[in-house]
Amino acid sequence: MSKFQRGSSDTEPEFTTASLPDIVFMLLIFFMVSTVMREQNIKVRTQLPQAEALTKIDQKRLISKIHIGPLKKGENEGQTAIQIDDALIENRRAIRNIMYNKLQEQPKLIASLKVDQESEMEIVNEVQQELREAGALRINYSSNREGPPGGNN
Amino acid sequence: MAGLLDQRREDRDEAEIPTAGMADIAFLLLIFFLVTTTINVDTGIGMTLPPKLDPNQKPPPVKERNLFKILVNAQGDLLIEEEPASIGQLRRRVKAHVTNYGENPDLAVSPDKAVISIKTDAQTPYDTYVEVLDEVWMAYREIWDSIARSGQTPQGDDVGLDQTYSSYQEYYNTLDPGDDNKIRDAFGAQISIAEPDTGE
Numbered sequence: 001m002s003k004f005q006r007g008s009s010d011t012e013p014e015f016t017t018a019s020l021p022d023i024v025f026m027l028l029i030f031f032m033v034s035t036v037m038r039e040q041n042i043k044v045r046t047q048l049p050q051a052e053a054l055t056k057i058d059q060k061r062l063i064s065k066i067h068i069g070p071l072k073k074g075e076n077e078g079q080t081a082i083q084i085d086d087a088l089i090e091n092r093r094a095i096r097n098i099m100y101n102k103l104q105e106q107p108k109l110i111a112s113l114k115v116d117q118e119s120e121m122e123i124v125n126e127v128q129q130e131l132r133e134a135g136a137l138r139i140n141y142s143s144n145r146e147g148p149p150g151g152n153n
Numbered sequence: 154m155a156g157l158l159d160q161r162r163e164d165r166d167e168a169e170i171p172t173a174g175m176a177d178i179a180f181l182l183l184i185f186f187l188v189t190t191t192i193n194v195d196t197g198i199g200m201t202l203p204p205k206l207d208p209n210q211k212p213p214p215v216k217e218r219n220l221f222k223i224l225v226n227a228q229g230d231l232l233i234e235e236e237p238a239s240i241g242q243l244r245r246r247v248k249a250h251v252t253n254y255g256e257n258p259d260l261a262v263s264p265d266k267a268v269i270s271i272k273t274d275a276q277t278p279y280d281t282y283v284e285v286l287d288e289v290w291m292a293y294r295e296i297w298d299s300i301a302r303s304g305q306t307p308q309g310d311d312v313g314l315d316q317t318y319s320s321y322q323e324y325y326n327t328l329d330p331g332d333d334n335k336i337r338d339a340f341g342a343q344i345s346i347a348e349p350d351t352g353e
Binding site: 017020021024025027028031032034035049050051052053054055056057058060063110112113115116117118119120121122124125128131132133135136137138139140141142143144145 | 172175176179180182183186187189190194195196197198199200201202203204205273274275276277278279280282283284286287290291293294346
């Protein structure tokens, strides 16, 4: 009985929460570093096709995205357009110069073609011819895994 | 005066920044980044375009029997080796073509000589094209899977794998960048995207 008395007179037991901020900060820093803010404002709608024989591109640095699809808004809404980086390509002949310059910076460049599934092959062929002119021969037809309906990215 | 100040300082507790709210702030930021982070890996069908054609140089001749022609028209209908066909047959026929090893005189002589050629019309829908390309790749994938499982090519040659794998993907994952892909070296895929018609 007396032992009980002594125990209850002690200060209340508590978890040490002193290192909690450290743990949280560590997680925070991890997520801050791994987060890639979407730097591009995509002006064309690209509903990607679905495929089975997919390969992953692990090295994000090598990728250069080319978006092909109908314009989301503006006076020419619905018209098929090409977007590289932030800019819509007005003159398709300009693609070879853009891609050539990119290839000089990154010789192992992979051109990731994000093409809307309702596009026609004409524009894809045209872009491919431009890529050949530029010498950017590694391409990737971006597609989603078969199954759930594809995201819009 | 100085003595009085010293006295006061000694009486006071040491000044501290309250850090109790720190964890809350950090949690808030953490949740923000958790929500905004999207870890998306780019996936797609990889291809290598042929280099630019030299107008003075003719493309290398490919024997008719080695060439497996797939034509896709504007409606998305298929023509395989000059016969109308459905996309469901494509995988089986590609496999039959590349694993022929000279048996059937109409099909390829050997896998490394076989060329799959895909030609599209200007109005072909892109998703049909990807579907066709996917089927052709899947035909090769299935062959590679069987090589990975048995360690042998369909003809029975040893590929030289250290062990067998349950699938080609599993073998592929063990490769470091720069390593030789023994399966693809033994059984390569030649898929050609035909030159679009220039309207001549």
